[in-house]
Amino acid sequence: MKNFLAALKTVNLFSGINESELQPLLSCLSAKVTHYEKGNNVFSSGESIEHFGIVLSGEVLVVQDDYYGNRSILDKIGAGNQFGESFACAEIKKIPVSVITTTESDLLFIDYRKLTVPCTKACTFHNKLVQNLLNIISLKNIALTQKIEFTSKRTTREKLLAYLSIEAKKAGSSRFSIPFNRQELADYLAVERSAMSAELSKLRDDGLLTFHKNQFELL
Amino acid sequence: MKNFLAALKTVNLFSGINESELQPLLSCLSAKVTHYEKGNNVFSSGESIEHFGIVLSGEVLVVQDDYYGNRSILDKIGAGNQFGESFACAEIKKIPVSVITTTESDLLFIDYRKLTVPCTKACTFHNKLVQNLLNIISLKNIALTQKIEFTSKRTTREKLLAYLSIEAKKAGSSRFSIPFNRQELADYLAVERSAMSAELSKLRDDGLLTFHKNQFELL
DNA sequence: CCCATTCCGTTGGAATTCCAACATACTTGT
DNA sequence: ACAAGTATGTTGGAATTCCAACGGAATGGG
Known part of the structure; x- marks a missing residue:
C-alpha cells in the first residue's frame, strides 16, 4: 500500500x-x-x-x-x-x-x-x-443540475446567455472569465463550435456582451 | 408534530x-x-x-x-x-x-x-x-447523468433512439412502456413535441420501431 | 525565425428544428 | 350519447443549427 x-x-x-x-x-x-x-x-x-x-x-x-x-x-x-x-x-x-x-x-x-x-x-x-x-x-x-439548465435551452443563443449570466452572477461582476475554451464550451452546452462562435459574434454585434478569449463582459 | x-x-x-x-x-x-x-x-x-x-x-x-x-x-x-x-x-x-x-x-x-x-x-x-x-x-x-446523455445528442432522432434504447435495455426486452406522455417526453429530451411526434413517425416508417401510446417496440 | 499546430471566427448550403395551425383520436364528465 | 377537453399526429414555411471548409491569429518547438 x-x-x-x-x-x-x-x-x-x-x-x-x-x-x-x-x-x-x-x-x-x-x-x-x-x-x-x-x-x-x-x-x-x-x-x-x-x-x-x-x-x-x-x-x-x-x-x-x-x-x-x-x-x-x-x-x-x-x-x-x-x-x-x-x-x-x-x-x-x-x-x-x-x-x-x-x-x-x-x-x-x-x-x-x-x-x-x-x-x-x-x-x-x-x-x-x-x-x-x-x-x-x-x-x-x-x-449536473446546472448543466441541464443550460443544455435544456432550445437555441444556442439562449444556452450561451444562460451560461454566461450564471457565470457573471457567480463571479459577482459583469466581467469574468470562463474555464473553457471554445470547443470545450460548445461540448458543455451541446452545440456546434462554429455555430456557437457565430452566435457569440452576433451577441457582440447586438451589444449584449464583449469578449476576448475566455474573458467576457455582459453589458 | x-x-x-x-x-x-x-x-x-x-x-x-x-x-x-x-x-x-x-x-x-x-x-x-x-x-x-x-x-x-x-x-x-x-x-x-x-x-x-x-x-x-x-x-x-x-x-x-x-x-x-x-x-x-x-x-x-x-x-x-x-x-x-x-x-x-x-x-x-x-x-x-x-x-x-x-x-x-x-x-x-x-x-x-x-x-x-x-x-x-x-x-x-x-x-x-x-x-x-x-x-x-x-x-x-x-x-441526472442519464438525462444529460440524452439531451446532449444533437438531433431529435438521436435523442429518441438513445432514450428508447436505454429504456429497452432497462426493461430487458424490445417491448416496453415509458413513463411519459408525448409532451413530457419532449420536455425531458428538450425538443419540440410536434417535431418529436413527426420524428417518431419517421422512425416508424423507416422500420426502426413501432409504438402505440406509451408502448414501444424496437425492431 | 520558420514551421507546424491549435484555436477561433466566418461563410454558405444542407439538414433539422421550431412554430403555429389544424385534424383526428381518445377521455372525461354529465 | 354528447360535449368539452386533452393528447397525438401532420404539415408547411420560417428560423436555426449543422457541417465542411477556409483564413487569420496565437502558440510552441526546433
Whole structure:
C-alpha cells in the first residue's frame, strides 16, 4: 500500500484525513487493492455492486452500451479519482454501465456499507469520510443540475446567455472569465463550435456582451 | 408534530425507520418545524446553509435568478419531499438558488451535520438516515447523468433512439412502456413535441420501431 | 525565425428544428 | 350519447443549427 501513498493523498474522499490515519482507516474499511491488466472488466453492466473503486494507478473508463450495442464513454477516471460511488450508494440492483481499464491499473475498492456503519473502535474518521462522500456526490449533483439548465435551452443563443449570466452572477461582476475554451464550451452546452462562435459574434454585434478569449463582459 | 405524522411517514429520507422511532429521531437531530406564510423566502440565493428542509404541508419552489433578473423554476416540492439537501451536503458558501413558498407551509429543518455525527445515545437510526440520504442523492445523480446523455445528442432522432434504447435495455426486452406522455417526453429530451411526434413517425416508417401510446417496440 | 499546430471566427448550403395551425383520436364528465 | 377537453399526429414555411471548409491569429518547438 505504501507505493500508493502519493495517489492516496490526492484522493478527495480522504481529504481532511491525516496521512498517519490512512493505514488504519483502510484496514478498518477492509479496503482491498486489486491489480488489473489493460482492457479488463472491473464492473459489468447488469451487476449489483456494493463497493466502489478508487484509481491508484492507471486509468479506467465508465462506458454505457445501448440496445444496439453502441458503446459511449461516460467518464474517464485517472489516478486519485473514484468511480461507481453513486451506483453503490444508490443500491440499485443492476448498474447501467460498465467499467473497463484502458491501461494496467491498481484499483482500491471500498465497501460503501462499511463507511456508514461506525466500527467498534469508534474511528474518528468515519464521520469525516461520510461527510466527504456526501460532499462529493452533492457537488456533482449541483454541477449536473446546472448543466441541464443550460443544455435544456432550445437555441444556442439562449444556452450561451444562460451560461454566461450564471457565470457573471457567480463571479459577482459583469466581467469574468470562463474555464473553457471554445470547443470545450460548445461540448458543455451541446452545440456546434462554429455555430456557437457565430452566435457569440452576433451577441457582440447586438451589444449584449464583449469578449476576448475566455474573458467576457455582459453589458 | 403529531399533526404531521401522515406527511412524515411518506418522507423517503425516513424510509425503513419505525414510526415509533420518528419522535426520538427528530429530537435527537434537533429538527425544527417552522410555519411560513405564502410567498415567503425560505432560503435566499447567496446564503450558506447547513440545514435542509422537508415539506410537511404546503409547497415550495426552488428558483434561480440569472444576471438579468429572469427567474426560472428548477423544482416544485410538495408534502413529503425535501429540498436543499445537495446544497447543505456540498457545504458550498453561496447557494445559487432561492426557495420560496407558494402556499402557507409547514417546513421541517434538519441540520445535515447532526446526521453524520453519531449522538451520545448511539441512536440506531443514524446509520439508516445517512444511508437513506446517500441513496437519495445518488439516485438523483444517476438520473441526472442519464438525462444529460440524452439531451446532449444533437438531433431529435438521436435523442429518441438513445432514450428508447436505454429504456429497452432497462426493461430487458424490445417491448416496453415509458413513463411519459408525448409532451413530457419532449420536455425531458428538450425538443419540440410536434417535431418529436413527426420524428417518431419517421422512425416508424423507416422500420426502426413501432409504438402505440406509451408502448414501444424496437425492431 | 520558420514551421507546424491549435484555436477561433466566418461563410454558405444542407439538414433539422421550431412554430403555429389544424385534424383526428381518445377521455372525461354529465 | 354528447360535449368539452386533452393528447397525438401532420404539415408547411420560417428560423436555426449543422457541417465542411477556409483564413487569420496565437502558440510552441526546433
